[in-house]
Amino acid sequence: MALPTPNLYPPFNIVRLSHVEFGVKDLAKSRAFYVDTLGLQVTDETSEVIYLRAMEERGHHCIVLRKSAFSEARDLGFKVFDEEELDKAAHFFKAKGLPVEWVERPYQARTFRTRDPHGIPLEFYARMDRLPPIHQQYALYRGVKPLRIDHFNCFSSNVDESVAFYNEIGFRVTEYTADEETGRLWAAWTHRKGGVHDIAFTNGTGPRLHHTAFWVPTPLNIIDLLDLMATTGWVANIERGPGRHGISNAFFLYILDPDGHRIEIYCSDYQTVDPDLEPIKWDLKDPQRQTLWGAAAPRSWFEHGSTFAGTDVRHSDLKAQPIIAP
Template structure:
């Protein structure tokens, strides 16, 4: 199935991905990992929540750690709209698609629409978030991998074609995709709003589940520094895959797991996709350079492990196509 033609004039305007709320067992343990190892900055904290941002971000938070009886699950994924009126248009669009909608109160955010996509991923949209002073040149605060900004989400979908069609309708554009030649179906797809390779990506598998959340860093050397730090501070077993360079997106990458099993990608070196007539790049599922430009296959865990969304039951994919897996 070919990717759909982009919808350049959607009913509402999403600027970019914004934040995720991750459920954790031990707030102190998770705070240490995200601040001392990753290097995110604390915007605020309570007995039940820690709000974090990366060094380039002016918005109040891009990660919320929430103490929960359901650790290792994801509460919600957030997106920013262009203006306030887009929120009302988004409500109408999601209602027309048969998705539940409600207005919710969120700390440090303005009016916020809570809804879900076609496979049940909980989404929230807002326009206003509290703005904080810039930390970008506060170099004394930099630590860990020195993350500059949140970059993208990747989720397991039991029907990637359906997920792509849904997000295409609301203005996300495909940059690269993997097709299973035998069935003609999509195995994975990368979709953007902000002009990079992706804000949201989908990988075939049992879902919905979050595959990973990614942060942009300045250089590949930041990733090497993180590996040395994790290897000497008790986190060597949290290193899952990499470092390497993806064929898809050209990104230099590392995948790690936080204390509750949420997968995090550290990421740099992709490319701009601003032009509205940018043509998506097609990859074959069996191409060994798709996963890693240098030919190294991904481990089995990378195709199987994901974190569920709170109170959303995942289901198996009907597409049984098999990628290349490391022995």
């Protein structure tokens, strides 16, 4: 299947990805990982929930950790341009026969929940409480010094269908890889905010959340985090990296939180704001596609993901595989 023609005038205006909620079994242990180790800032917490933001963010939160009997991913949050665009978004999803549920969310104005055609739970809003800037309060910087949430990557049982739907609502493909035998997409990176991606889709059993990524200042921050994790009881949570991706050019590290939710630490991708920017195609069998340099991805990286609450999964019927480390 060919890539869809970019939709430069979508039915509503999504600004960027915004936040994600994780169900976690041990809130104290999750706090030790996200706050004490990664360095995210607590903006509110109770015995049941912790709200976090990164150092450059002015919105109230980018991650919500909620105590749960289940380790699961919940809604993926997206910010739209204004209240009028929020109403346009609700109309779009209703017209597609997809659920629209207006919900109350702390620290957010009007918000609705829905699902994409594969069942990924989504949340849209236009206004979140704004907090004072802290990006120059250097005494607060800890861990990997996370600056902002950067993207989601999701397993999809049909990447062509996922890309077609998100293209319809204005996400543009920056890079992709396809199975040469069938012509079907194996993975694609799509964006709204002008980076390589806000949300990407990878072939596999889905829908599941593959990872949530945070942007950091330099590769040295990642090395510092590795030293910290290796000496504070988190070495077993290092899954892959450090290394550099061919796709996106990013310097990366993948780690797992106490519930198995995968986090990517990420820097050094590139600007994609030009509307006529042509997507970059990669050969699925090119080892530098996934790892320009560094160790090949382990099998867990292709198979493990966080299930979405209330969402059934199905296996992909595309059996093509990239190179997997033994």
